[in-house]
Amino acid sequence: MTNAWKALFETGRIARTALREQQECIREIHARLAPHLASPADTPPAYAVRPAPLPAANLGWRKNLFSTLFQSVYHLMDVPEPRRLLYGKLIHLFRIWVTSADNLLDGEDKEVVPVVLPGNARVMRQVVAVMAADRVLAEILNDAVAAGTVTAAQRDDLSRESLCRLLPSAAQEATEEGGIAVRPPPEEVLGVIHRLKTGLLFNVAFVGPEIVEPLVFVRTARLRDGLMDFGLGCQVLDDVRDMARDLLENRNNYVLSMLAHQAPAQLEALASRTQTVSDRIYLDVSPFALPAARRGFDLLVSGLRTLGEAGLGYDGAQAESMARAMFPVLDLEGLSIG
Numbered sequence: 001m002t003n004a005w006k007a008l009f010e011t012g013r014i015a016r017t018a019l020r021e022q023q024e025c026i027r028e029i030h031a032r033l034a035p036h037l038a039s040p041a042d043t044p045p046a047y048a049v050r051p052a053p054l055p056a057a058n059l060g061w062r063k064n065l066f067s068t069l070f071q072s073v074y075h076l077m078d079v080p081e082p083r084r085l086l087y088g089k090l091i092h093l094f095r096i097w098v099t100s101a102d103n104l105l106d107g108e109d110k111e112v113v114p115v116v117l118p119g120n121a122r123v124m125r126q127v128v129a130v131m132a133a134d135r136v137l138a139e140i141l142n143d144a145v146a147a148g149t150v151t152a153a154q155r156d157d158l159s160r161e162s163l164c165r166l167l168p169s170a171a172q173e174a175t176e177e178g179g180i181a182v183r184p185p186p187e188e189v190l191g192v193i194h195r196l197k198t199g200l201l202f203n204v205a206f207v208g209p210e211i212v213e214p215l216v217f218v219r220t221a222r223l224r225d226g227l228m229d230f231g232l233g234c235q236v237l238d239d240v241r242d243m244a245r246d247l248l249e250n251r252n253n254y255v256l257s258m259l260a261h262q263a264p265a266q267l268e269a270l271a272s273r274t275q276t277v278s279d280r281i282y283l284d285v286s287p288f289a290l291p292a293a294r295r296g297f298d299l300l301v302s303g304l305r306t307l308g309e310a311g312l313g314y315d316g317a318q319a320e321s322m323a324r325a326m327f328p329v330l331d332l333e334g335l336s337i338g
Contacts, residue, residue: 004322005065005322005325008312008314008322010061012313012314014072014076015068015069015072018068018069018071019061019068022067022071023064024085025091026059027054027059029096029136033136034051036131036132036135036136037051037132038051047118048118049116049117049128051114051115066202067092067095071084071088071205073307074087074209076223076307076310077213077220077223078216082149083149083150087205087209089140090158090162090208093137093162095112096129097166099112100130100133103122103125104123105173105177108122109125112129162207165207166204168196169197169201171196172193176250176251176252179249183253183256183260184257186257186258188257189252190232190236190254194236195232198231198234198235202227202231203228206224222310223306223307223310225303226302226303226305226310227307229299229302229303230299230300230307232296232303233299233300233301233302233326234326234330236292236295236299237297239292239296240335241280241331243255243285244274244279244280247281248277255282255288258292262288263288266285282335283335289335293332293335293337294337297324301316304319304322304323
């Protein structure tokens with residue numbers, strides 16, 4: 001990753017503070033998870049479950065890029081520190097829920113809750129992570145009421161909305177579980193499907209402020225739009241990278257929809273020769289992949305410029321440099337948009 005992101009998190013006043021706060025929140029969530037991840041003392045050793053140490057890498061800015069951007073927004077909104085830290089813990093819990101769900105849906109095992117289970121427990125690891133995170137949510141919300149950070153009514157709203165706000169994204173994912181029968185127009189993919197699938201997840205940071213800081217929340221539409229654009233840009237680039245997977249598994253994909261509606265014969269030929277989900281088939285259809293990548297890049301720049309202008313302390317040229325740096329992060333080193 002280029003020096004633009006490194007400079008933001010190491011020398012940018014707000015982003016540097018936001019990263020420290022996220023690290024504090026991650027450590028606390030990890031400590032609170034531990035008692036829920038320990039088997040009873042009389043469990044046979046072969047069937048014991050125990051918490052694992054928090055890897056140091058889990059606290060670095062590279063692994064917390066998105067979360068730190070979310071945390072930075074609370075500074076731009078002038079949210080008091082006690083509530084910033086509460087929202088930061090909610091961000092990490094959202095990350096646990098979303099990553100665990102993605103692991104289950106995509107057959108992956110990205111670690112977000114360090115835990116030791118017997119056997120090759122990819123699926124059960126996600127189930128245990130979600131159940132433990134739900135218990136920690138109840139703890140931190142009750143503690144926030146006891147400390148006077150939120151009211152009991154706000155606690156109840158936060159508990160409910162932390163799930164409800166994810167349901168549209170869950171519903172979108174549900175429509176793809178068995179594969180899609182027809183590829184919708186590309187603008188529908190970007191403007192509707194991806195806004196629910198990914199863009200919404202880049203706005204969950206506002207769940208807390210919307211409930212607890214309503215007067216501040218109504219003034220932050222540009223921040224929400226900035227994070228939405230950034231999230232959509234990441235998803236479009238994901239679509240370029242994941243064309244083979246989405247083709248073989250019949251999932252929605254912006255580039256594949258471009259092909260379906262503009263060059264169906266080319267899409268059919270591509271399908272006949274795609275063998276594995278890791279094939280970089282975007283290199284075979286550059287007249288479609290490159291404009292898509294450019295659109296993703298433009299969305300990244302738009303989102304980053306909005307956040308920079310709102311007070312994160314970088315200019316338009318730095319926003320472009322940061323957007324270009326997302327290509328290797330998203331495993332698209334071989335794609336050049338000029």
